[in-house]
Every structure is written in structure tokens, then in C-alpha cells.
Amino acid sequence: MEAVKGLPARASAGNTLTSKSKMRLDMRITSKGQVTIPQEIREKAGLLPGTEVEFELDAGMVHIRKVEQPIAPGRGARIVARLAGSATVKMTTDEIMALMRGER
Numbered sequence: 001m002e003a004v005k006g007l008p009a010r011a012s013a014g015n016t017l018t019s020k021s022k023m024r025l026d027m028r029i030t031s032k033g034q035v036t037i038p039q040e041i042r043e044k045a046g047l048l049p050g051t052e053v054e055f056e057l058d059a060g061m062v063h064i065r066k067v068e069q070p071i072a073p074g075r076g077a078r079i080v081a082r083l084a085g086s087a088t089v090k091m092t093t094d095e096i097m098a099l100m101r102g103e104r
Contacts, residue, residue, distance in 0.1 A: 037064075050074065 029035050037047060045066060047053065052067040073081070091099075 023041060025038050025041065027035050027038070041047075047066060054065050054067050056063040056065070
């Protein structure tokens with residue numbers, strides 16, 4: 001096994017992660033029950049900040065998967081939903097843009 005760049009030697013990996021290969025990295029769970037997913041795995045699995053994941057316990061093995069359709073809308077979607085229809089000024093987008101640019 002070759003060491004993964006940026007990780008201690010004991011946290012090592014085999015081949016790179018592909019759809020058919022596996023990668024093993026040993027990480028420690030904190031007292032709060034948190035664990036860091038190594039950057040290489042996050043990147044190859046498409047796990048960006050804010051990505052929702054699901055956990056499955058199967059015969060003593062824990063599997064983590066990216067949730068394809070988030071359980072709840074993200075922060076931006078919640079803000080847009082809350083503000084939708086709340087405008088009190090009856091202006092077109094072009095009129096608003098002209099006002100912001102100082103064209104009026």
C-alpha cells in the first residue's frame with residue numbers, strides 16, 4: 001500500500017479510487033462522533049461541503065452514500081421560498097437594473 005499525500009503513514013491507500021476499485025484509509029472518530037472524510041475520497045465521490053449523505057449499517061459494516069435528492073431544501077432554496085412574492089414595488093427586472101445602474 002502507498003501512503004496518501006497529506007495523511008500520516010499509517011493511513012494508507014491502495015490504488016486510486018475508481019468505480020471498481022476500493023480505497024482504505026484509517027481515521028479516528030472524535031469524542032463527538034465525528035470523522036474526517038479524506039480530501040481524496042471526498043473529491044472522487046463528489047462530496048462537497050453541504051452535501052447530504054446517508055448511512056447504512058449492514059452486517060457490522062457502515063456504508064456512506066451521497067443523497068441524490070436532498071432530504072430538505074438547502075439554505076438558498078429556503079431563502080428564495082421565503083421571499084417569493086413578497087416584493088411591494090411593481091417594477092420589471094429591466095426597470096430595477098436601470099435604477100441600480102443609475103440610468104434613471
